Amino acid sequence: MTPPASATILKELVGFASVSANSNLDIIAYVEERLASLGIASRRLPDKMAKKASLLATIGPTDRAGIVLSAHTDVVPASEPNWSSPPFEASLRDGRLYGRGACDMKGFIAAILAQLPLLHREASETPVHLAFSYDEEVGCRGAPDLVAEVAGLPVKPAVCIVGEPTSLQIATAHKGKVAYRITVTGRTGHSALPHRAANAVTAAARIAAMLGDLADEVAISGPRDESFDPPYTTIHVGSLHGGSALNLVPDRAVLEYEIRNIPDREGGIPVLCSRIEAGIAAECQALRRSAPEADILIEEIVAYPQLATAADHPAVAAVARLAGTEARPRTVSFGTEAGLYAEAGIPTVICGPGDMTRAHKADEWIGLDELAATERMLERLAGRLRQPLATWMIS
Ligand SMILES: [Zn+2]
Known part of the structure; x- marks a missing residue:
């Protein structure tokens, strides 16, 4: 033509x-x-x-x-x-x-x-x-x-x-999407003396596991909209970086995750986000028991609505x-x-x-x-x- x-x-x-x-x-x-x-x-x-x-x-x-x-x-x-x-x-x-x-x-x-x-x-x-x-x-x-x-x-x-x-x-x-970067700051130290340090990688891994469990729960029992593939809200951990040597307690770990939500009519997304925030806050508290200066920073990196x-x-x-x-x-x-x-x-x-x-x-x-x-x-x-x-x- x-x-x-x-x-x-x-x-x-x-x-x-x-x-x-x-x-x-x-x-x-x-x-x-x-x-x-x-x-x-x-x-x-x-x-x-x-x-x-x-x-x-x-x-x-x-x-x-x-x-x-x-x-x-x-x-x-x-x-x-x-x-x-x-x-x-x-x-x-x-x-x-x-x-x-x-x-x-x-x-x-x-x-x-x-x-x-x-x-x-x-x-x-x-x-x-x-x-x-x-x-x-x-x-x-x-x-x-x-x-x-x-x-x-x-x-x-x-x-x-x-x-x-x-x-x-x-x-x-x-679907809508929101993505976050979580930076965990712990305290470094010799791996023989982990009780004097705060392991950022372990904390980040616990957060990743929490997100994975939540993803499974939402997939099984969360709201559904069959016009989407998959027909539910997804939570996905895309990266987790931390640690440099086996004999050092890592004092920094960075994790990125996203939520892709089906159109939210019941206000389920804010509830999901506050559950995640509570889980992260609990990890931060646990780190601070061994290192009061420990912190977990949450940054939004992408957000657009459904x-x-x-x-x-x-x-x-x-x-x-x-x-x-x-x-x-x-x-x-x-x-x-x-x-x-x-x-x-x-x-x-x-x-x-x-x-x-x-x-x-x-x-x-x-x-x-x-x-x-x-x-x-x-x-x-x-x-x-x-x-x-x-x-x-x-x-
Ligand atoms: Zn385009």
């Missing part, structure tokens, strides 16, 4: 190696320029170091409720050795465009940029807000500022589409019509920024081109047909922008 207009744009977007650890200011400048060429104003929201930024732009009137198109500009690293072509030089083969971020999720951005002139021409009654973030891949760290800005627009948007890859199906739910948009919300059906899908809304196993928008009171769904199973690995790709279908989805959106949102959101 003839490549759609978005394929050319996507090639350029892939060329910006916007790995989360890098600055994304060059790709933001590229988007700004495309917006500015049509006279669309946009606003950067820089991070503290002014090394990265989100971008927010409104196409159309600002005095009424509109629709948000949300995407992240960062990508995961491309250090896998088995790439068939350079990951940051998009390569077109057999109707597929290969490159890091092609699927997750620069393809969605490319389709939006390809349809900018049309959206700009048509958005006389219903505005479209573009909200492009950074640092999504390292725990949705860039989005909170941007979401606050979107939710604080003169009129709060009525719907948000997060264009993460769902093969243009509608996803209305995902998404649980009601499947019968009018916004869900409206976006399904735009996407041209009649499939039932589903859940996704990966986390997104959608939960943050939903938490801010904006009905939010996930719907974007490509499939997440192709992302975060070598030879990530998106089909030209998928890009073309996304352009058509945005054409359908443009076709409704001369009407007030209420007329097509509910009918």
Whole structure:
């Protein structure tokens, strides 16, 4: 097939190696320029170091409720050795465009940029807000500022589409996630005299075992939601480091763990967290019996909320019509920024081109047909922008 207009744009977007650890200011400048060429104003929201930024732009009137198109500009690293072509030089083969971020999720951005002139021409009654973030891949760290800005627009948007890859199906739910780093400080000493020391590794191992037991308990007897795989909240210890030599009592250990919760309607997550905190506090007390200076520091390293948009919300059906899908809304196993928008009171769904199973690995790709279908989805959106949102959101 003839490549759609978005394929050319996507090639350029892939060329910006916007790995989360890098600055994304060059790709933001590229988007700004495309917006500015049509006279669309946009606003950067820089991070503290002014090394990265989100971008927010409104196409159309600002005095009424509109629709948000949300995407992240960062990508995961491309250090896998088995790439068939350079990951940051998009390569077109057999109707597929290969490159890091092609699927997750620069393809969605490319389709939006390809349809900018049309959206700009048509958005006389219903505005479209573009909200492009950074640092999504390292725990949705860039989005909170941007979401606050979107939710604080003169009129709060009525719907948000997060264009993460769902093969243009509608996803209305995902688990929330919170991750912590625990640093145990004990007291070192000769291993022959452990009674004069406080063993940080033993304490951290007890905490890891406590988390493992709790994970089993929650899996067996905790709340269930069969639309998820697995259908319960998970607790996972990802790393535990400590100790340097057998004849030394280790005075430091670091453990990282995460909780991925199913949508929590009964307030079970706070209860779970306070049980974990109580277990950690008990370990700290035990350490302090032999070393009063011992301590356990808990730091939150990632947190984003669950998404649980009601499947019968009018916004869900409206976006399904735009996407041209009649499939039932589903859940996704990966986390997104959608939960943050939903938490801010904006009905939010996930719907974007490509499939997440192709992302975060070598030879990530998106089909030209998928890009073309996304352009058509945005054409359908443009076709409704001369009407007030209420007329097509509910009918
Ligand atoms: Zn993504």
